[in-house]
Amino acid sequence: DAGITQSPRHKVTETGTPVTLRCHQTENHRYMYWYRQDPGHGLRLIHYSYGVKDTDKGEVSDGYSVSRSKTEDFLLTLESATSSQTSVYFCAIRPGQGGETQYFGPGTRLLVL
Amino acid sequence: QQQVKQSPQSLIVQKGGISIINCAYENTAFDYFPWYQQFPGKGPALLIAIRPDVSEKKEGRFTISFNKSAKQFSLHIMDSQPGDSATYFCAANSGNTPLVFGKGTRLSVIA
Numbered sequence: 001d002a003g004i005t006q007s008p009r010h011k012v013t014e015t016g017t018p019v020t021l022r023c024h025q026t027e028n029h030r031y032m033y034w035y036r037q038d039p040g041h042g043l044r045l046i047h048y049s050y051g052v053k054d055t056d057k058g059e060v061s062d063g064y065s066v067s068r069s070k071t072e073d074f075l076l077t078l079e080s081a082t083s084s085q086t087s088v089y090f091c092a093i094r095p096g097q098g099g100e101t102q103y104f105g106p107g108t109r110l111l112v113l
Numbered sequence: 114q115q116q117v118k119q120s121p122q123s124l125i126v127q128k129g130g131i132s133i134i135n136c137a138y139e140n141t142a143f144d145y146f147p148w149y150q151q152f153p154g155k156g157p158a159l160l161i162a163i164r165p166d167v168s169e170k171k172e173g174r175f176t177i178s179f180n181k182s183a184k185q186f187s188l189h190i191m192d193s194q195p196g197d198s199a200t201y202f203c204a205a206n207s208g209n210t211p212l213v214f215g216k217g218t219r220l221s222v223i224a
Contacts, residue, residue, distance in 0.1 A: 042119075104157045
């Protein structure tokens, strides 16, 4: 998984509770991404980061926030989880500087009851 | 403008046959077209990628065909094997923009 870990790998939570997912990389890559994967929708970009403290929204950013205080960690927060946020969440990284390939982590399966 | 349309949604192929998955894009600025393979419970992994300066790229049994004028590209899997059963995603981007993914094709190769 190209030096990417995600934690937790599985989580069950209740509607209205805050949830934070962590992506950690050991590659010192510049770009980091959060995607969600749902049946029939493929991979949809939530937020991404192009450097420490530099982030931008993706196509499905409502209800999510992110933070990147150091190169190796990219956090995804659901401030108040809803059932529609039940999904599998993938983190991805990319070197930048001409390296186009995005490498994906193993995913976090989140169930919001 | 950012969409990548992938077809079919699912595909069943006999062992030894050819699997073909198609993608179409709208944004003419796209200049990088990868295919990802995903097994159940795993993250997507890069399979093969192409840039628009070539019309075809082959790696083992996997070939990308690219038609710039039609804004289409396809993945061909020759001599398909049961171990190729997975979900395949096409994607595209330009420069440092995030990849835009198709919705995926679930391939089943049956003996």
